[in-house]
Amino acid sequence: MNSFAAMLKYDLKNGIVRQKMVYMVAFLLNGVALIKFDNIDKQLEYGPYDCLAYLFEGMYPYVPNVGSPFIVPIVWFSVMMIPAFLIGNYANNDLSGYGSHIILKSKNKSVWFASKVVWCLLSVIIYFLFLVVLTYGFSYLYGGKTEVGIDKWKLCNGFFRNIAEKDVIVFTVIMPLITMITCSILQLAISLIVSTQAAYISIAAFYVMSAYFTNTLFVGNYSMMYKNEYISMGSGINLHNQCIVCGIIILISIAVSFVVVKKRDIYR
């Protein structure tokens, strides 16, 4: 087994399998959010994409006005913040703990870093899969509807514009997943460059600011259906720009944190 495969195996076991309790808590929290959705109108049937749309609906672009207080969309915020706790302080802890033994034996910090990036990516994907399983579970329990569509969500929100199946998948799966991956890689970078605490605070602040400002630079916007240009009838953010900005943030985060890790002292 080469160094990278050995390192990744260690990270998957240590950073995902051993964190199964955190994943269970994430599962439960999202379950609570979906129970709330189920209770909105018990007469309406719903499928998994209705659930995902509810989790990632977010809020319409905020316009500060007297009498319109700014309220962070709590369901969206919680769903997006959970991966921050999965990423947490694992990389930093490992670097000053057992990981230091591994780096010394493998004589390679690059392998350690590459493995952490892949681990971060897989952590988010696994979390998202948990979400998808949960939404299918709910749909199965409450009606058995599985087709791609967001009918209940549309009816509950008085949204009568037709949305094509492929767009439903883009808004409820692809963009939220890309946003989560981007923010998690950014969090990993901040935790390695500054500190774990700074990373938590930055990501939470980033999401809150994303809710307040409808701006391409605040990536959190991309995971909110209401902030999309298509859904918000032109006042939201363009889909192509979202993908480009996410790509740039991921590349810069990886490049900068790699340089920092290569130069960083390892000691507790």
Place this chain on the structure above:
Amino acid sequence: MIKIENLSKKFGKTYVLSDVNLEFTPGMIYGLRGTNGSGKTMLLRCITGMLKPTSGRILIDEKELYKDMDFPENLGMLIENPAFIGNFTAYENLRILGSYMTKNPDEIIRKALDVVGLDPDDKKKYRKFSLGMKQKLGIAAAIMGEPDIIILDEPFNALDEKSLEKVHHEICRLKDERIIIVACHDKTELDSLADKIYIVREGRFFDE
């Protein structure tokens, strides 16, 4: 051979190592003695490739550390409190490290654990280890595969008399053709083990 030239390390405005010039040759056990915070551990960290000096250089077999290589080619270390995975056994902890050294690390792991007096087949998890057992595992990780350079920082902490004797014996056995550096604050222990001792005071190293 390890050659340290004009090495200094500072944190903020404080120098923890000041203009250190030392040579370590194979076949010798070197002792570093000094009070807590004198700079012993910092020098050892610099030699392991974990702490980049502010100035000066470290040459290992004529190759400059942090320039020609990121880490020494073949080094084992125990620095301060060993950090291992809590819900793994001693064998499992070493197996991960051993997999980076050889395709089949079983033999070297069993030998290292046996030397320090730990049972390779013991199912006890690391988190349930006593302080002495944790220390033994740290030493086993450092000597596993009998590397060319062995660095041991306070290796005798929490060891009982029998284990102490075993570890002493093993360190002496390993010294042929190897560089062994032991940092310890206990004068008696170090006197009985080291061929040459340096006294460390405020980041400076002096012959005993």
